[in-house]
Each structure stands twice: as C-alpha cells, then as structure tokens.
Amino acid sequence: MSIVSVYIEDGCITCDACEETLPEVFEVTDDTCFIKPDSRVDGGYDRNESQSALKQDFISQFKDDLLDAADACPVDVIIIVEGGSTPTLVEETPVVEEESEEVVAEPVEIAGDDLGELLSAGDRSLAILFGSQSGNSEGVAAKIAKQAANYGLEGTVHDMDGFDLSSLSSMKRVLIVCSTWGEGEMPDNAEELWNEAQKGAAGMLSGVHFSVCALGDSSYEFYCESGKDWDEQFEKLGATRLIDRVDCDVDYESPASEWAINSLAAMAAVDGTGVFHENMVEAMMAHAAGDVSGAEGEDGFTVPNILSESIPAEISIFRYDPESASTGADTWVCSLPGHMSMLEVLRMLKSTHDGSLSFRDGSTNDPTTAICVNGRLILPGTVRIDSVAPMRDGAIRLRIDPLPGFDVVRDLVVDHWSLERKRESSKPWMVAATREGASTPQGAIGIMDDNTASALHSITDFCSAALLHASSDAAPYANGYLGPSVLSSIWARRNDPRSSQGSVASMDATLSSSNGIKAETDFTSIRRQNPSAAIIADALLDAKTHVLEGDGYNGRHGKHVWWYTWTLKSSGKVNDTVLYRQVLGPIGLLGNLTSGVTARMVTGFTRTGGDMFYDMLALVAPPAGVGKMPRQFNSSVDNHHEVVAIFNELDGRF
Numbered sequence: 001m002s003i004v005s006v007y008i009e010d011g012c013i014t015c016d017a018c019e020e021t022l023p024e025v026f027e028v029t030d031d032t033c034f035i036k037p038d039s040r041v042d043g044g045y046d047r048n049e050s051q052s053a054l055k056q057d058f059i060s061q062f063k064d065d066l067l068d069a070a071d072a073c074p075v076d077v078i079i080i081v082e083g084g085s086t087p088t089l090v091e092e093t094p095v096v097e098e099e100s101e102e103v104v105a106e107p108v109e110i111a112g113d114d115l116g117e118l119l120s121a122g123d124r125s126l127a128i129l130f131g132s133q134s135g136n137s138e139g140v141a142a143k144i145a146k147q148a149a150n151y152g153l154e155g156t157v158h159d160m161d162g163f164d165l166s167s168l169s170s171m172k173r174v175l176i177v178c179s180t181w182g183e184g185e186m187p188d189n190a191e192e193l194w195n196e197a198q199k200g201a202a203g204m205l206s207g208v209h210f211s212v213c214a215l216g217d218s219s220y221e222f223y224c225e226s227g228k229d230w231d232e233q234f235e236k237l238g239a240t241r242l243i244d245r246v247d248c249d250v251d252y253e254s255p256a257s258e259w260a261i262n263s264l265a266a267m268a269a270v271d272g273t274g275v276f277h278e279n280m281v282e283a284m285m286a287h288a289a290g291d292v293s294g295a296e297g298e299d300g301f302t303v304p305n306i307l308s309e310s311i312p313a314e315i316s317i318f319r320y321d322p323e324s325a326s327t328g329a330d331t332w333v334c335s336l337p338g339h340m341s342m343l344e345v346l347r348m349l350k351s352t353h354d355g356s357l358s359f360r361d362g363s364t365n366d367p368t369t370a371i372c373v374n375g376r377l378i379l380p381g382t383v384r385i386d387s388v389a390p391m392r393d394g395a396i397r398l399r400i401d402p403l404p405g406f407d408v409v410r411d412l413v414v415d416h417w418s419l420e421r422k423r424e425s426s427k428p429w430m431v432a433a434t435r436e437g438a439s440t441p442q443g444a445i446g447i448m449d450d451n452t453a454s455a456l457h458s459i460t461d462f463c464s465a466a467l468l469h470a471s472s473d474a475a476p477y478a479n480g481y482l483g484p485s486v487l488s489s490i491w492a493r494r495n496d497p498r499s500s501q502g503s504v505a506s507m508d509a510t511l512s513s514s515n516g517i518k519a520e521t522d523f524t525s526i527r528r529q530n531p532s533a534a535i536i537a538d539a540l541l542d543a544k545t546h547v548l549e550g551d552g553y554n555g556r557h558g559k560h561v562w563w564y565t566w567t568l569k570s571s572g573k574v575n576d577t578v579l580y581r582q583v584l585g586p587i588g589l590l591g592n593l594t595s596g597v598t599a600r601m602v603t604g605f606t607r608t609g610g611d612m613f614y615d616m617l618a619l620v621a622p623p624a625g626v627g628k629m630p631r632q633f634n635s636s637v638d639n640h641h642e643v644v645a646i647f648n649e650l651d652g653r654f
Helices: 017-021 056-072 115-120 136-151 165-170 188-198 225-236 253-268 278-289 342-352 417-425 450-459 465-470 484-494 501-512 531-550 555-571 576-591 597-603 612-620 640-650
Strands: 002-008 026-028 033-035 078-083 125-131 154-159 173-179 209-215 246-248 310-321 326-337 371-373 376-378 396-401 408-410 438-440 443-445
Touching: 002 033, 002 056, 017 026, 017 056, 056 078, 115 278, 125 136, 125 188, 136 154, 136 173, 136 209, 136 253, 136 278, 165 188, 173 225, 173 253, 188 225, 209 225, 209 253, 246 253, 253 278, 310 342, 310 408, 326 342, 342 396, 376 465, 417 465, 417 484, 450 484, 450 531, 465 484, 484 501, 484 531, 501 531, 531 555, 555 576, 555 640
Parallel strands: 125 154, 125 173, 173 209, 209 246, 310 396
Antiparallel strands: 002 078, 026 033, 310 326, 371 376, 371 396, 438 443
C-alpha cells in the first residue's frame, strides 16, 4: 500500500503540530488546517475533503514526515488515504441450490475445561453499538473492539446513526455504549435508531445477549438516562442481559474498563449457537489475562493484563552526555510484545542494548518518571507501547525524549529541582483564619461542604506535577514562570474558604505577578492531556480572568486582552493596528520608530494581499515585510450584528 492523498476532518484545534512537522504540506490557519496547493495535483487550498491526490514528488520526498505529522495530531483529524493495486475481478459461476430440509443448530455440549472448543466453535462475532455526542462513547467502543480479540471474539463497532435495527435479531452478542445529552436526551447519532427501537415488536431480540455501559454526568437530574432507556428497551424486546448495566460519571475510564472486562468474558462464553455457558466465564477471563497475574483493584477486583502479539518496533531515544555536552539520538530495531509498558521497554533496552542509558525508574505510577513519547507526555509505567503509536506496515515507531521545560541531566533524566524551588517560593501550606466549626474533644474543626471540597480537590488532582508543568507551552521559554502545577495549587488554596484574608491577598499578588498566571497565554496544550487536566485548565482560566479583572485590564497583557476583544466586537475582525497603538502607547510607538514597525502601522502595509503600492512600501521599511498586519482602517464584516450578539450573550463587559 502507498500514500495517495491526505485530508483534514472536522475538529482541528489549530495546535500547529502538523505544520511544525511538515510545513511543505500543512498550513494552520486561524480556525483549521489546509493542505497547501503546491503539494496537490488539483492546486486547491483547503482541507482537501475531495481527497485530491498529492504530487508524487511530495509523496516520495516527505512520506515519513507525512505519517509523523498525522501521528503528531492530538485530535487525530489528519487522515492518510492509501491505495494499492486494483484487484482482478473474477466472474463467479452461479450455484443452483437444491431444496433441503431446514437444519436447526443444536446447542454445543462443552465441558467445563474445554475452552478451545468454545473459542473455535461457530460464530464469534460481537456487535458494539455507540451513541455519542462528544466522542467519549465512541472511544470506549473502539477500545472494547480491540480488547475483544483477546477473548476470541471478532468485535465490530457500529455507529447508531444509520444502523439497521432489524439486523440485531440475527446477532448473538451486543454491547451498547451510550452517553446522555442535555436533559436526559439521546445523542444526535442515536435518536433515529431509538425511535425505531421503541416501535420494535416484543420478542424480536429473543436470541440476543447484551449489556449496556451508560456515560453521563451526575450533576444533571437525568443521570445516564439514555443508557438506562436502552437497557430497559432491549429487555422489553426479549434480549437477555448477561452483565448488569454500569452507570459512569464524568470520570468514566475506570468503571467502563471494569465493565468491559466482565462483559467481554461473559460474551465470550456464548457459543456459536447462542447458548450462554456461565461455567466458562472465569476460564475465559483467565484466557484473556494469559500467564500474567492481574493487578488488584478496588473492592478486590482483579484487572487482567491483556496480552498482545510481538510487533517490530523502531525506537529512537534522545541521548545527552554531560561530560562532553553533546546531544544526539540512538535508534534500535527490536521485536516487542504490544502489552509491554514504555517503562518496561526502557528497562529492556538498558539491559540488552546499552547499559549507559539513563532514565528515572520507579513504580508503575511514579510521578517522577514522566517522559515524552511521540509528542505525548506520559507516565511510562502506565502506558502500553501499542497504545502510544499506531501500527504502520506491521511495525511501530517510537521517539522518546525527556520532558520539555526542564534542564536535562543525562539522556531522559531531567532536573526537577527548578520546579521544586518554584513550588517552595509559592509557600505551599495552608494559612487558615480563625473560624467557627464543629466542636470536638480536640477543639474546633472547620466545616466545608462536599461540593466545595470536591471542586478544590479536582483543581490539584494531577498524576505528576512535572508532567503538568511540561504540558505548558510557556514553561520551556520562561524560566521564571511558576507553571500550571504550582499555580493550580495556589488557586485551590486561594479559593479555600478556610484561608485567611492576608493569605488570600498574598496569593493574589503572586498570581498577578510577571511570573504568575498572565505568563500562560494558551491553556490548550494543558487541556488536551487528559480529562483531569481539562478541569485544571478551566481553573487556570478562571484564575487568569480573576487577575485581569482585579488589575482593571491594565498593563500590556490586560490591555491586549481588552483591545483584542473590543476590536473583534466592534468590526468583526481583529485590527492589529489598534492593538499595537493601544497596548504600547505613545512611548512604545516612538521606541519602535527605528525598527520600521511603527512605519508599517502608519502606511498600513500588509503582506496578505492588496495594491502593489503597499507591497512597494516594504522597500522603504524592510521590517514591514515580515509578519501579518491588516490595513489601518478595518471595515466591518457582513452580518456583524451576529458577532455582537454572541459577545453580549457570553460577556457584556466588552
């Protein structure tokens, strides 16, 4: 198979990862990413949804870089189109079927220890239906489909949108993963199928075995209502529930994983004729776990380690020798089981390939072991190699680097002391006010309601302070910047009702300082790490809003935020000319006279198109030929009232 084309799906977050990897093909705009015309046969300049072919010289020159760019996309919207030789069509000779009596399949007699017969007898298909609004249910369904093979099942994921309800009657095993939208409503992609299911005849699913995983948010009244509806309706239609429904809250990963393991083992115990062999469930779970013992979880539940076949891997590791101050990379090719963790891979390479390889070792979830793998920041003990890189041509490629934003001691070992000094400077301890509380023999204990306690805890609920710090785009370039892990802890203490007024004032001063929250310009890099990091990013945004409001939007940072928003609301477009003038002020404008930037403001030069006269101005003020700048007078966009309406709805200050 060879690469034919590439296109961009909806959902691009404009993170610049693809353009940084391959600027010859990708160009990130304000709201999406485009495929450059020079790389395409049709010469178009858009997301290439028509899947126009790439030029052969680009493919031959940048094939590996193109694949790396797709891997670097954090939201997986870069789609590589592959093609191959056209298969030869062979005309089949029609077969005349003779009339015969219908043969009814008899239940298979399976002994308690005859696992092989169960795994090999008849139909082993598993249908996994998902109803999803934001993609969480789809992600869970995809993971289950991958795990199904370890249970001897052929998992197929089905989008509820466009799924034929009548086809369910012929299926023996069905798993449903469905989220709840709004006030107990079905996701958009599940509405049509749900309406059909409500009209279904009783007993139409009499031969179907099923289980339901419901995703929701317990803060809403109709928690997991859609999943509950599917669970009840399948039972009404005659299906047999093998595993009780699980209702998952916002932190759905753990309960959904436990449900998947139980459900897959039960589904695997259904033979090819549709008979459920309950006595085989434990044996099936042991089969999936292999010879490796599981990890003890909550309530004594043992989570089996799912084994994978060995796969070829090309591993490139950053190397740094402090004695010679030299850097480089070592690359090894080896065959590794897909279920190995990244930490186990590093241990193996150190033992068998290079004893001088240096990295932080520790327990599975040791926060100090964090590294960067293929652009992802991870705890290596918790991540399998087959989940951190896609399979390509039967192999995977791993690029392992130290955490960004820290000084490298040797190879993958970084110096955490800089972060500890910042944490120490933030005075990470509670300074409480005198308060009334519950009387105990030990004295008065302050009381905090559950919602407040939960909210404060979520702000500081991160697996590794170093990993969170490294996720910041600003941290590697601003040595004094405290970073998101320190600032989130400060913000949690600042909102703790037990903190004294003096302590709150001191923390406000730290947050508003030059090394505080205003140094973080974009929280997107933090948000995309995991669901808990998204909560922290929201908290940091609240902290930044608090600081800007407290400063009255003064200072260069505050003025930039204010005038950026004001120009957008006023005309529907960002006017960089106004930003430059209002943020820098008269003194700043005079200070840039020698650079040519002020001249560019006065002349209204733009590199984004316009009259030749404006292009010639670059000869007069050469710096004007660099960067983006609109015309001095920014006209209003069409339907500008809609922009104003959005602003007034969200925030009436601007």
